[in-house]
Amino acid sequence: MRSKLQSLGRAAAAATLAGLLAVALAAPAANAQEIALGLRVFKQKAVCSLCHGWAGDGDYAMDNPGPALRPAKLDKAGIMETIRCGRPGTNMPYHFRNAYTNDPATSCYGMTEAAIGDQKPNPTRAFLSEAEIGAVADYVIAWILGRGAPTLEECEFYFGAGAASCNKYRN
Numbered sequence: 001m002r003s004k005l006q007s008l009g010r011a012a013a014a015a016t017l018a019g020l021l022a023v024a025l026a027a028p029a030a031n032a033q034e035i036a037l038g039l040r041v042f043k044q045k046a047v048c049s050l051c052h053g054w055a056g057d058g059d060y061a062m063d064n065p066g067p068a069l070r071p072a073k074l075d076k077a078g079i080m081e082t083i084r085c086g087r088p089g090t091n092m093p094y095h096f097r098n099a100y101t102n103d104p105a106t107s108c109y110g111m112t113e114a115a116i117g118d119q120k121p122n123p124t125r126a127f128l129s130e131a132e133i134g135a136v137a138d139y140v141i142a143w144i145l146g147r148g149a150p151t152l153e154e155c156e157f158y159f160g161a162g163a164a165s166c167n168k169y170r171n
């Protein structure tokens with residue numbers, strides 16, 4: 001009985017240690033599933049690429065350009081707020097359905113709908129959940145922020161291995 005208890009105790013301690021290790025290892029980088037969700041949001045759901053380019057490098061596909069995101073100096077919270085609330089008075093749309101209501105709890109940049117007036121940005125074509133906003137921010141951090149010129153690796157991650165869209169990065 002006693003040894004059974006002891007081994008249960010050891011098993012519990014081992015499980016706790018494994019849990020702590022998993023948290024420690026997972027903390028610095030978002031996991032692959034999170035990044036995959038972020039990519040789907042960037043590419044298909046919110047189509048951030050329309051304004052920022054697939055690579056977020058300012059090589060735009062259309063006449064509604066956003067800035068290059070690669071040099072942006074924002075942490076995850078700052079990126080999430082930009083996505084959630086858009087940028088007042090610019091083409092950066094807001095992606096949180098309840099942004100700029102008159103409820104101070106969901107205000108953006110501390111502004112209610114009344115306060116922002118005609119500076120309120122446009123809504124996105126597809127509102128995002130908080131989880132999707134976090135995932136797309138993680139995607140931007142992992143694959144766009146602080147990078148130089150786009151590479152074949154980045155292009156194939158975005159369009160798929162062997163994609164013809166990436167021919168210009170192949171020699």
Ligand code: HEC
Nearest residue numbers: 046047048051065066067072073079082087090091092093
């Ligand atoms: C309709 C065009 C448009 C779409 C769609 C769009 N953006 Fe933007 N975005 C902009 C513009 C324009 C700015 C610059 C705003 C400003 O001048 O402050 C911007 C700014 C940003 C910034 C801040 C950059 C910086 O240096 O401060 C981030 C981050 C960003 N966008 C991410 C995204 C993400 C992620 C999505 C998709 C969820 C997205 N944007 C969708 C137009 C767009």
